[in-house]
Structure formats: structure tokens, C-alpha cells
Amino acid sequence: MKELSFSVLALLVLQSLLGLGSTGRNFRLMKQKVFQYREIQSFKEVYYRRKLHLHEAAVTETGPVEGYIKQPLDHFNRRNNATYNQRYWINEEYWQRPHGPVFLFIGGESSLSHFAVMVGEHVELAQKHGALLVALEHRYYGGSINPDGLLLDNLRFLSSQQALADLASFHLFVTQKYNLTSENTWICFGGSYPGSLSAWFRLKFPHLVYAAVASSAPVRAELNFIGYNKVVSQSISDPVVGGSVKCKEAIVEAFLMVDHMLQAGNISQLEKDFSSCESLKGSDDYMEFVSNLADLFMGVVQYNMEIPGNDISKLCSIMTDEKLGTSYDRLMVINQKNMERMALICVNNSHEKALEDLKRTDLSLVGVGERQWYFQTCTEFGYYQTCEDKSCPFSQLMTLKSQVDLCSQVFGIPADSVQTSVQFTNEYYGADHPKSSRIIFVNGNIDPWHALSVLKNQSHSELAIFINGTAHCANMGSPKPTDLPSLKKAREEIAVHVGKWLKTAKLNIVGK
Structure with a gap:
């Protein structure tokens, strides 16, 4: 068994950093960031434990x-x-x-x-x-x-x-x-x-x-996972983790303003306010745009407290700070802080680029496998997080159709077969009564x-x-x-x- 060296661990952490090179939707970037942070924290834990063992003259730890x-x-x-x-x-x-x-x-x-x-x-x-x-x-x-x-x-x-x-x-x-x-x-x-x-x-x-x-x-397995954003809504309202009803209301108000601007055709202002990398060219890009904004909240809730300063409490402190302006202005602040955290100069809202990313067949040996996982959602699980329920605090442009259509566009899987696959998965495993x-x-x-x-x-x-x-x-x-x-x-x-x-x-x- 090889001795675990500092250089080997450093290489592992470096590999996880290299996995963050691609751009895409905010949730994907946040997942990669969490993946990176977990690797770094694991490295620190192992390294300091090893130092302690050596200090105590313990047997050399092997990897x-x-x-x-x-x-x-x-x-x-x-x-x-x-x-x-x-x-x-x-x-x-x-x-x-x-x-x-x-x-x-x-x-x-x-x-x-x-x-x-x-x-x-x-x-x-x-x-x-x-x-x-x-x-x-x-x-x-x-x-x-x-x-x-x-x-x-x-x-x-x-x-x-x-x-x-x-x-x-x-x-x-x-x-x-x-x-x-x-x-x-x-x-x-x-x-x-x-x-x-x-x-x-x-x-x-x-x-x-x-x-x-x-x-x-x-x-x-569930095709239309409306329950996801129901829990997100409850979580950003929960004072136990720093949420509040006021926070949820501010988020709802901000997204209503965004939807209104989209409907009114005030697209160039949205592109400017939220640093879009490219012009928004129709309904598919609009969906990517509002999904990217929703990701700023969905990702923080799912990975609450994983990364220091990236949690519900911090998010809600911004969304309820009236000194920052309207709820729309506060949403701009949230977006800007996320860009700084992810080292982005702009946000990619192109649906065409999202399709290109999912169609890529070159391998990345570290990080999250987005193409593979989306294939599994199309053939087994669904899990599509939509906003077609009144409890959802985000834009109702986040539809089931917009996500299931990717199965056909990327993998040639007919949309109606996805539901059949989800039903089979539940029959095969017993769903939540196994x-x-x-x-x-x-x-x-x-x-x-x-x-x-x-x-x-x-x-x-x-x-x-x-x-x-x-x-x-x-x-x-x-x-x-x-x-x-x-x-x-x-x-x-x-x-x-x-x-x-x-x-x-x-x-x-x-x-x-």
C-alpha cells in the first residue's frame, strides 16, 4: 500500500479545480463549485490528520x-x-x-x-x-x-x-x-x-x-418535479436557516418584474442588468435566462452552508435589504455576487449553447457528468424542476416541456417515452415504498x-x-x-x- 503523500493529495485537488473550466447554467457551475469545495475540505482534513499523527509519533498513515x-x-x-x-x-x-x-x-x-x-x-x-x-x-x-x-x-x-x-x-x-x-x-x-x-x-x-x-x-422518480421548488419556497421562508416570509415575497416580486419586462419586450435592459453574454433571441433563451436566475436560489437552498457565505441567511439578508433598492435591484446584486464567486464576466443564457454543451462527446474525467446525467433523467428518472405550480417563487417560463424537449433535441428520445421510463423505474424499485x-x-x-x-x-x-x-x-x-x-x-x-x-x-x- 502506497504512503499518502502531500503531493498526491495536492494533485487530486488540482484535478478537481480543472473540472471547473466549462461554462453553462448557474446550477451546473454551483454544483461544480460545491464539488471543488468538498475536495479541498477533504484534502485539508486528511492533511491535518496526518500531521497530527506524525506529531504524536503515530504509525505512518498509508493511503x-x-x-x-x-x-x-x-x-x-x-x-x-x-x-x-x-x-x-x-x-x-x-x-x-x-x-x-x-x-x-x-x-x-x-x-x-x-x-x-x-x-x-x-x-x-x-x-x-x-x-x-x-x-x-x-x-x-x-x-x-x-x-x-x-x-x-x-x-x-x-x-x-x-x-x-x-x-x-x-x-x-x-x-x-x-x-x-x-x-x-x-x-x-x-x-x-x-x-x-x-x-x-x-x-x-x-x-x-x-x-x-x-x-x-x-x-x-417523478417527471414533473414541482415539489422541488415547493421545498425551496418553504426553505427561503424558514427562520431556522435565516429565511423569512419577507424574503420569499421579495423573490416573488423580483421574478414577477422580470417576467413583466420579458412580456413587454424590454429585453435589452434585462441583458444589461444581468450581464448576459449574448442577446436573448426568443422564448428558448428567455427560459434559459429565468432558469439561470432561479438557479441562484435553488442552488443555495440545495447546498445550504456547504460553502461559507453562500447560504439562505446571506441570500435573504440581501433580498430583504431595502437600502439596495427594489426587489429587482436586489436580484441584480444576487446575480453580481454569484458572478464574482464563480469568476464569470457574463452569464451564458444561450439555449443553443446549452444544447451544444449537452451534445459534446469529449470526456472530462473529473467533476460532474452533465451529458450522462441528463441522459439518465430522460431514460429513467425525470426529476425536472419546473415552476408551473402557484407555490413556485420563480418564473413560470420554467416549464416541463422546455426540459423534456431536450431529451429529443440531444438524444433523440421522444418526449412521451420519458414518462413511460419514469413509470417503469417506480415499478422496478417500488418508488418511496420499496x-x-x-x-x-x-x-x-x-x-x-x-x-x-x-x-x-x-x-x-x-x-x-x-x-x-x-x-x-x-x-x-x-x-x-x-x-x-x-x-x-x-x-x-x-x-x-x-x-x-x-x-x-x-x-x-x-x-x-
């Missing part, structure tokens, strides 16, 4: 092993001999050989790094229980993709079903590599889409994984994705934890002194259940 497993491109057609190399990491640092448990961290719609088995809630639990830590990057994301993987004909092998089969194959690989037996209890962990995969791996392969923690897992066992669904009430997750106990062993005041996947990070009491309590509850699972599994083995 995880990176490797690749050759996987079938199509698990369900063995006549297809095509393969791809899937990236994984293994960390033996805390493992109590030979019977210690195995904690599997599941990757999703972005690249993974060594930090997947080095920091986080699952790593804290692994240290406590002497677990072997393993992580698998999702097919078609990061480095787990063939050079021609993004070509339209090859994207058909990207699905959650294939991803679960990858996990089963990886389970066999790890089992053989370490001569594991039934005494090595497997527990899987994931957040967001990987949170769904975590629950589904337990559901579909209960003989392989004993239990699962599914954080912020949108297990119910009828499994030994799964914990963890959600925060600020996170818009909780609307598609499991929020109430389904049985004595299919449990739900709902955290007041937290956003997307908040429980998955390592503990910090600034954590809310509700978050600390949730982590303690998760730890108790993990301990019980491992104890029960051991008693079952002894009883055989």
Missing part, C-alpha cells in the same frame, strides 16, 4: 489503493463481449482482519477520488467498527468510461440497473481478493442518486449487502430532494430520519463543531443502527 476492475459493458447480454474499466478505491487502514465488516461507498453522477474512502461519516463508522473501506465509481462518470462512451449509441449501457450489476460484480471481486466469508458483513452508503443506489442494492441484492444507509435519496429491510433513509428538511425520498418508517427495519435545518447529504460529512444539534443527534442515531446491524449479523452467524 488507499486505486485500481480498475474490468466490467461487462452490458451485464444482461453475455453475447456482448464489450467491456470497460471501472475505477475503485480500497482503504485497509481500519480493517480488523479477517472478520471485520466491509463498508461500501457508492459513486454517482460525478467522479470520485481517494477521499471517498478517507473522510466522511462512513469512514468515522469504519474506524469505530474496524471495517474495510471500499468505493466504486459509477460507470460512465469520472475515469470509469471508455473513450467513446459518450457517443449516442454507447450511452444505452448507462442505467441504474447496469450500475447495480456493477456493484454485484465488484462485491465478488473484493470477496475473492480478500478471501472474505459470510462473517464479513457488508453495509453500503450513498448520498443523493447514490443514496437511491444504496437502498436499491440492498433491495435487489439482499444476499450481498446486509444493510444500507441512503442519504438524501430520491427513490421516487418494501425492503435494514435501510435507513436520511433527509434534511431544507433539502428539496427530500420530497422524493422516504420520510416515515416503513417497517421496524426500514427507517426514516428527518433532520431539521439541514440540506442535501449534510449527514455524510465528517463531524464539525458547528454542526446543528439536530445533525449531531441524527449521526448518533445512524451510528446506533449500524452498531445494531453488525451485532445482529454476528449473532446470526454464531447461531447457524
